[in-house]
Amino acid sequence: MTVMNINALSVILGAPLFEDLNLTISKGDRIGLVAANGCGKTTLLECLSGAFEPTNGNIVRARGLRVGYVAQYVPEHAYAQTLYDWVLNALPAEQAEFESWRVDVVLGDLSVPYELQHLPLRELSGGWQRTALLAAEWIKEPDVLLLDEPTNHLDLYRIGMLQDWLSRLPRDVAVVITSHDRAFLDATTNRTVFLRAESARVFSLPFTAARAALDDADAADQRRFANDLNKAQQLRRQAMKLKNIGINSGSDLLVTKTKQLNERAAKIEAAAKPAHQDRSAGDIKLANSGTNAKALVTLEDVPVETPDGRLLYKTGQKWILPGDRIVLLGANGAGKTQLVKMIQRALAENEGPVKCAPSVVHAYSDQHLSQFLNHHTPMSAVTGEFDIGDQRARSVLAGAGVQMQMQDTKIDALSGGQKARLAMLILRLKNPNFYLLDEPTNHLDIEGQEALESELIAHNVSCLLVSHDRSFLRSVGNRFWWINRKKLEEVESPELFLKGEIGGQ
Incomplete structure (x- = not known):
């Protein structure tokens, strides 16, 4: 049964985000919505929720349809409320007074620990804040x-639990998901919409299979376009021959035939549509200056501690060698970021228990992109740190997706994707031979993730990285360190860890 019909929907904000979108959402649909950063995914969800008015077209909803929209960000007024109260206040006042038990049921289904339920949202991690937003919408029993x-x-553990929770939803509830997590989309969706400015593509397949079908469809479009242009050129060549013959012979019939051939060619050219070309959000390129060192970093049973001095684990004897792309595995709070920061400090300050080769030139990016804190604009981030002229700085910024009008604005005004690409640009300009990357795919769209994967592998980059993106870490890693039971163990593959995390072990 259809619950929502999207007819010829368009949103134009200066330039079109998307136009003439037609989509039917039925009970039980699990739809993945895929597009590059800034191409309208969030705007489309806001249109579906009724929070944003489209430029053209309409959305027909089933009578009495309840739509729940879980946004990316916590509203400012929510931070002072406890997680429990935020969910309770999502109910109508009368229902909240007599049916508060519903909150306990929803928070139990989402496995929210009791000790977190009565803490203010501002004191909770971003993951628990997102869980609070989800609970506040689900308690209203939406149909979509x-x-x-x-x-x-x-x-990874919470991602696995979210997958399981989605799989247990009532079969008649429709779900629409925007995500750059390819493995998550494969696990949770059965239809995929590729949102495009001129024409969306819809496949009754999860992401990976749909992506292959999309590539085939685009290739067919490109062949069709080339064939149409070839037909038009052949007609014009025939017309030119007839024209010359007609002029020499004085035949009015041949002149008329020439005109007809040119008109047919013009119609074919006007109707021919080139294959879709994605609008790039900016290039991601890395550098690898190389080194003759046998070992870049040596860990001699180094203790890794919390900021207040509590021991988390010891590393044992470990080496990071040229060409190693080491993925650090472990649950949240196990100490992945602490180890990355410890190595970064050792490389920057040349002190501490971590031994580093003198020839190591490192580049570090943390998950919060805090390396930007000392810079006001993208231009100052580049020219303040590197000896390149203004013209060169503006050129490399534009190549990374930070266009001229944004280069002198505050970095806070950039989108998450632009900040992530700017971070990768700054890493490249350091010309390093060793990368420390803590959640590098945060804010990157799928195109950006795949570009980063390709650069790391193509340049045989040496790196230690942390990632919760299963597709990314599987593609990039050639060594895996697992923080397991207070020990740092090397394992052959991440699969045992991933299965344990998703199983909640």
């Missing part, structure tokens, strides 16, 4: 659930 980047800030 809209999820905008639901895996942001979640560790």
Whole structure:
């Protein structure tokens, strides 16, 4: 049964985000909504929820349809409320007074620990804040659930639990998900919409299979376009021959035939449509200056501690060698970021228990992109740190997706995707031979993730990285360190860890 019909929907904000979108949402649909950063995914969800008015077209909803929209960000007024109260206040006042038990049921289904339920949202991690937003919408029993980047800030365990929770939803509830997490989309969706400015593509397949079908469809479009242009050129060549013959012979019939051939060619050219070309959000390129060192970093049973001095684990004897792409695995709070920061401090300050080769030139990016804190604009971030002229700085910024009008604005005004690409640009300009990357795919769209994967592999980059993106870490890693039971163990593959995390072990 159809619950929502989207007819010729368009949103134009200066330039079109998308036009003439037609889509039917039925009970039980699990739809993945895929597009590059800034191409209208969130705007479309807001249109579906009724929070945003489209430029053209309409949305027909089933009578009495309840739509739940889980946004990416926590509203400012929510931070002072406890998680429990935020969910309770989502109910109508009378229902909240007599049916508060519903909150306990929803929070239990989402496995929210009791000790977190009565803490203010401002004191909770981003992952628990997102869980609070989800609970506040689900308690209203929506018929359609809209999820905008639901895996942001979640560790692998919570991502697995969210997958399980979605799989247990009533079969008649429709779900629309925007996400850059390819493995999550494959696990939770059965239809995929590729949102495009001129024409969306819809496939009754999860992401990976739909992506292959999309590539085939685009290739067919490109062949069709080339064939149409070839037909038009052949007609024009025939017309030119007839024209010359007609002029020499004085035949009015041949002149008329020439005109007809040119008209047919013009119609074919006008109707021919080139294959879709994605609007790039900016290039991601890395550098690898190389080194002759046998070991870049040596860990001699180094203790890794919390900021207040509590021992988390010891590393044992470990080496990071040139060409190693080491993925650090472990649950949230196990100490992944602490180890990355410890190595970064050792490389920057040349002190501490970590031994580093003198030839190591490192580049570090943390999950919060805090390396930007000392810079006001993208231009100052580049020219303040590197000896390149203004013209060169503006050129490399534009190549990374930060266009001229944004280069002198505050970095806070950039989108998450632009900040992530700017971070990758700054890393490249350091010309390093060793990368420390803590959640590098945060805020990157799928195109950006795949570009980063390709750069790391193509340049045989040496790196230690942390990621909760299963597709990314599987593609990039050639060594895996697992923080397991207070020990740092090397394992052959991440699969045992991933299965344990998703199983909640």
